[in-house]
Amino acid sequence: MTARRPLIAGNWKMFKTGAEAVEFARRFVPLVAGAGDRDLMIAPAFTALEALAGELKGTPVALGAQNLHWELEGPFTGEISPRMLAAAGCRYVIIGHSERRQHFGETNESVARRTRAALQAGLAPILCVGETETERNAGGTFSVLDKHVRKGLKNFVANELGALVIAYEPVWAIGTGRTATRDQAQEAHAFIRSLVSNLFNAELAGAVRILYGGSVKPENISELMAMPDIDGALVGGASLNPDSFAKIALFA
Ligand code: PGA
Numbered sequence: 734m735t736a737r738r739p740l741i742a743g744n745w746k747m748f749k750t751g752a753e754a755v756e757f758a759r760r761f762v763p764l765v766a767g768a769g770d771r772d773l774m775i776a777p778a779f780t781a782l783e784a785l786a787g788e789l790k791g792t793p794v795a796l797g798a799q800n801l802h803w804e805l806e807g808p809f810t811g812e813i814s815p816r817m818l819a820a821a822g823c824r825y826v827i828i829g830h831s832e833r834r835q836h837f838g839e840t841n842e843s844v845a846r847r848t849r850a851a852l853q854a855g856l857a858p859i860l861c862v863g864e865t866e867t868e869r870n871a872g873g874t875f876s877v878l879d880k881h882v883r884k885g886l887k888n889f890v891a892n893e894l895g896a897l898v899i900a901y902e903p904v905w906a907i908g909t910g911r912t913a914t915r916d917q918a919q920e921a922h923a924f925i926r927s928l929v930s931n932l933f934n935a936e937l938a939g940a941v942r943i944l945y946g947g948s949v950k951p952e953n954i955s956e957l958m959a960m961p962d963i964d965g966a967l968v969g970g971a972s973l974n975p976d977s978f979a980k981i982a983l984f985a
Contacts, residue, residue, distance in 0.1 A: 737942050739771040739958065740898060740965035741982045742859065743972030744799065744827060744946070749777055751784035757975050758788035764979035768793065772965075773982050774825050775972070779813055786822035797825035797859070800833060803843075803850035815854030826851045827967070829885060830861045831904045841884030848885060848897075857896040859944070859967065860885050862925070866905035874903075875924055882928050891933035898942045899925055900967040906947025908969060915956050915963075918945045922962035951980035958984050 749757065754777045765773060776797035777785050786796050798821075802812035818826060828851065829844035844860065851858040862881035864874045882899070901921045906913050913921070922943045930938035945957050946967030957963050972978040 737940065737964045740774065740942050740944060741771060741984075742774040742797065742825065742827075742900075742944060742965065742967045743776065743978055744830070744967055744969050745775065745777045745781075745973060746799070746832070746969060747778060748973055749781055751781040754781040754785040755788050757973075758785060758794075761975035761979055762788070762792045762794060764975060765794065765982045768982055771982070776825065776827055782818070782821040782823065790822070795824040796822050797827060798823050798856075799827045799830070801826050801828070801847055801851060801856070803846040805850075805854075815850045815856060818856060819854045823856055825857045825859055825898070827859045827861060827900075829881070831863060831902060831907060835904075841881060841887075844881075844885040845887050849889070852893060852896060857898055859898045859900050861900045861902050861946070861967070863900075863902040863904055863921075863947075869903065869905065874921065878921060878925055879928060882925060883932060886932065889933075891937045894933065894937055894941070898944060898965075899929075900944040900946050901925060902946035902967060904947075908948070910948050912948040912950070912953050912957075913945070915960050918957060919960040919962055922960070926962055949981060951977055954981045954984040 774795040774797045776799050798818045801815050801818055802809055805814050805816045828847045833839040848858045862878055864877040868877050903913050926938050929941055942964040944965040944967045945963050949966040949968045950971050
């Protein structure tokens, strides 16, 4: 019943110049030539988008961005618009990553605005949700996930969300080497999927891809992907090296 196509996405955060992105692509693309049954994506820094787009054109690897503003254009110094990302060749955009929530004042309300802007520009939003260690220890995981999903998708109707991807990224697992166990991840993913069903409908819940993120490596990708509600991965550190990211992309 799971007809969801896996998506393995790399989040390069504030790493790699345009030239370094090109060098990565020249090594990575040939390694994943046989990965036709899954979607692959790389989200570099804004300054590397155009250079990477040139390298990825005609390959199965899609381009993504790490953030966007909600207006199409205007006096917003330092921001990048959905229109610019689409013109640069992006298919996906990461929204509401915990590093943006933690360091740059991202709120569930701004996440909802960015998600709407992404969808209107034809970009697939990857909406990031997840609890901190303190929240988990206090038994608050599900209520945090509920808030992130409910408010991040406020005022949407199901038929607007066909391109939506959700990423469950427990904050305590990001960049720490402490991956959630497959059971912890599965439990959170199943919760998110049933929430999508309650908020929208069963059809959308069955179709939406839910990625796991937080210390994904070649060693743990297969066991995570074996879980019924884990449809892919959002990979930080291990996506910076072409060999390790290719091993993840080619999980069996
Ligand atoms: P990590 O980061 O793989 O380095 O833990 C994941 C993320 O922040 O998306």
